[in-house]
Amino acid sequence: MVVESQEIFKEFKEHSVAEFFKKNRQMLGYSGPIKSLTTTVHELVTNGLDACEAAGVAPDIYVKVEKLGTDHMRLIVEDNGPGIPKKFVGKALGTMLAGTKFHKFRQSRGQQGIGGAGVVMYSQITTGKPARIVTGTGEGKVFETHLSVDTKTNQPILTDEKEYSGKMRGTRIEVELKGVLYQKGEQSPDEYLRRTALANPHAKLTYIDPDNLTTVYDRAVSKIPPIPKESQPHPKGLETDDILSYARTASARSVKSFLETSFARMSAQKAKEIESRVSFDMNKRPQDLQWNEAEEIVKAIREMTFIAPPADCLVPISEDHLEKALKNVLQPEFFKVITRPPAVYRGGVPFIVEVSVAYGGKSGKAINAEDPTSERMEIMRFANRTPLLFDAGGCALTKGVQSIEWKRYDIKADVPITVLVNFTSVYVPYTGAGKQAVADEEEIIKEIRLALMDTGRQVGRYVSGQRKRYEREAKKKMLLRYVEPVAEAIADLTGANVKLAEKKLLHVVETKYSEFNEEAEGGDESNGSEENGNGKQEEDD
Ligand SMILES: Nc1ncnc2c1ncn2[C@@H]1O[C@H](COP(=O)(O)OP(=O)(O)O)[C@@H](O)[C@H]1O
Ligand SMILES: [Mg+2]
Structure with a gap:
C-alpha cells in the first residue's frame, strides 16, 4: 500500500535545541554514571572560572559533592565572580545556545552556551527537581530562584523567585542528580579539581567530597592571568559558510572592505589580490554575497600567503606559573616546564602548547604506587586550562605524549612521572561535542613532540642519575x-x-x-x- 505524502507529513515537527540535547545527552558528556557526575562539576567550575577572570577577580571556587543515595548526589558550586544580573539568570542557565561567549572570537573555557543549561536539564530529567540559583552582583541585592528548562521551547522556567538585601557577589548553583556514581580515581571530581588547581594556580579551590573531607588548593600565584584579547578570525581558517555568515551581519559597504576589516592579517593589498583572483565584482554589498562567490574567496585565500596570526589573543599558563603550580600540587623532586612559541594549525588557527614533566613527590599515577612494577606514567591533558579526563585514546595530546620514546630518556614505565600538556587556542578542535579529546592535527602533535623531547631529555638525565x-x-x-x-x-x-x-x-x-x-x-x-x-x-x- 502506498502512503500519501500528505499522510507522512502530518507528523512533521520542529524540535528545540533543548529537546535535541535531552535525547542526545551523551553529546554533552552525560554518558555513564561516573562521567555524568564529573561533567556537571566541570560545567559549573569552568563557568565560575570564566566569570571570575572576565571580571578580573581572583577565583575562589567552592565545590561540594554530597551523597544522598547510591546513585543520587547533590552538587553545589559557588564562585566569587561578578554574579548574573537578575534578568539574565533564566536565559544564561535555562536556555541552550545562549551566553556571553559564543559570538566572541576569544579564548575562554566555555563557548557554546550549552553547559550551564545542560546541568540544569540533566538535574531536572533525572530527579524531577529544578536547580536552585543564588546570585548577587555586589550591589546590595541577592536574587534567588528555582530554575528549570522547558525543553519543548528551550525557554527557562523560574519559580519561587526571591530578592533580598545582601552583599553577595558571585553565583551559587545547587542541583540534585541521579544516575551518577562517585568513585575515586582518574575520572573523579577529586581528580578533576586536582588538575584544575595545577592549570589554574591563580585560583583557590575548596572541595568537599562525599565523605565530607575537605581539600583546599590554595593559590600558588596572586596574579590573575590577563583577559585574552578578542581577535579576528585568520583568513586561512575560513570556510565558505563562515565567510557568508560574517558577511550577513557586516557593516562594511562592499565585499572588498568587508574582507579588509573583518579578518586578521588582511591588508588592503591582500584584498586587492583576492579581487584579482575572483570572477565577480567585489564592490557589491556583503549581504549580497553568494555561496559560489564566497567559495571563490576561500579558494583564492588557500592559494595566497598570509602572515601568521597575532598571538596576543592567547594566554597560556606560562612557565613561571606552571612551575609554582607543580610545586604546590605535586611537590616533585625534579621537573621541567616549557611554553612553546605560538604556532598555527589548519593554516591559520593560532595555538600554544605547554608541557611539564615532573618526577617524584606526588607525581605519577597514585593508583599504582603500591605495586613497583606497574605503569606509573600519568598523562594530564588540558585544553585552555581545563582538564580532559575522558576519551584519552582518541586525543592528539595523548598521541603526542605516546609518540615519544621515553625509554630513550631512561624513563621506563615504572618511573613515577607526570606529563602535563596544556593546549591553548581561541578555537580548540575538539573531536566531539563532549569536548574531551583534541583532533590530531599534524602541527599540534609536532609542537607537543618538540616540547617533550626537550623536557623529557632533561628529566630523563636526572632520573637516570638517580637510578x-x-x-x-x-x-x-x-x-x-x-x-x-x-x-x-x-x-x-x-x-x-x-x-x-x-x-x-x-x-x-x-x-x-x-x-x-x-x-x-x-x-x-x-x-x-x-x-x-x-x-x-x-x-x-
Ligand atoms: N557562574 C557564573 N557567573 C556569571 N555568569 C555565568 C556563570 N555561569 C554562567 N554564566 C553566564 O551564562 C552563560 C551560559 O553559560 P554556559 O551555558 O555554561 O555556556 P558557556 O560557558 O559556553 O558560555 C555564560 O556565557 C555566562 O554569560
Ligand atoms: Mg560554560
Whole structure:
C-alpha cells in the first residue's frame, strides 16, 4: 500500500535545541554514571572560572559533592565572580545556545552556551527537581530562584523567585542528580579539581567530597592571568559558510572592505589580490554575497600567503606559573616546564602548547604506587586550562605524549612521572561535542613532540642519575658484606694482619663506589649494557 505524502507529513515537527540535547545527552558528556557526575562539576567550575577572570577577580571556587543515595548526589558550586544580573539568570542557565561567549572570537573555557543549561536539564530529567540559583552582583541585592528548562521551547522556567538585601557577589548553583556514581580515581571530581588547581594556580579551590573531607588548593600565584584579547578570525581558517555568515551581519559597504576589516592579517593589498583572483565584482554589498562567490574567496585565500596570526589573543599558563603550580600540587623532586612559541594549525588557527614533566613527590599515577612494577606514567591533558579526563585514546595530546620514546630518556614505565600538556587556542578542535579529546592535527602533535623531547631529555638525565646512584649504592652494600670474610680468608692464606686486610679492602670498595667516582663507574656501565642493566624489560606503550 502506498502512503500519501500528505499522510507522512502530518507528523512533521520542529524540535528545540533543548529537546535535541535531552535525547542526545551523551553529546554533552552525560554518558555513564561516573562521567555524568564529573561533567556537571566541570560545567559549573569552568563557568565560575570564566566569570571570575572576565571580571578580573581572583577565583575562589567552592565545590561540594554530597551523597544522598547510591546513585543520587547533590552538587553545589559557588564562585566569587561578578554574579548574573537578575534578568539574565533564566536565559544564561535555562536556555541552550545562549551566553556571553559564543559570538566572541576569544579564548575562554566555555563557548557554546550549552553547559550551564545542560546541568540544569540533566538535574531536572533525572530527579524531577529544578536547580536552585543564588546570585548577587555586589550591589546590595541577592536574587534567588528555582530554575528549570522547558525543553519543548528551550525557554527557562523560574519559580519561587526571591530578592533580598545582601552583599553577595558571585553565583551559587545547587542541583540534585541521579544516575551518577562517585568513585575515586582518574575520572573523579577529586581528580578533576586536582588538575584544575595545577592549570589554574591563580585560583583557590575548596572541595568537599562525599565523605565530607575537605581539600583546599590554595593559590600558588596572586596574579590573575590577563583577559585574552578578542581577535579576528585568520583568513586561512575560513570556510565558505563562515565567510557568508560574517558577511550577513557586516557593516562594511562592499565585499572588498568587508574582507579588509573583518579578518586578521588582511591588508588592503591582500584584498586587492583576492579581487584579482575572483570572477565577480567585489564592490557589491556583503549581504549580497553568494555561496559560489564566497567559495571563490576561500579558494583564492588557500592559494595566497598570509602572515601568521597575532598571538596576543592567547594566554597560556606560562612557565613561571606552571612551575609554582607543580610545586604546590605535586611537590616533585625534579621537573621541567616549557611554553612553546605560538604556532598555527589548519593554516591559520593560532595555538600554544605547554608541557611539564615532573618526577617524584606526588607525581605519577597514585593508583599504582603500591605495586613497583606497574605503569606509573600519568598523562594530564588540558585544553585552555581545563582538564580532559575522558576519551584519552582518541586525543592528539595523548598521541603526542605516546609518540615519544621515553625509554630513550631512561624513563621506563615504572618511573613515577607526570606529563602535563596544556593546549591553548581561541578555537580548540575538539573531536566531539563532549569536548574531551583534541583532533590530531599534524602541527599540534609536532609542537607537543618538540616540547617533550626537550623536557623529557632533561628529566630523563636526572632520573637516570638517580637510578645509577641507587644501583651504585646497592653494589657497594653487597661488596661490603664480603669485606670481612674475604679479609679473614686472605689473612688465613697469607698470614697477613686481618684488620689491615680489611682496611685495604674497604678502601678499594669505597673509592670505586664513591660519589666522586661517578664517571669511572659510568664508564664501565655505558655502551649498551645500560638497556638490560635493570634486568627487566617492559613493552612500549
Ligand atoms: N557562574 C557564573 N557567573 C556569571 N555568569 C555565568 C556563570 N555561569 C554562567 N554564566 C553566564 O551564562 C552563560 C551560559 O553559560 P554556559 O551555558 O555554561 O555556556 P558557556 O560557558 O559556553 O558560555 C555564560 O556565557 C555566562 O554569560
Ligand atoms: Mg560554560
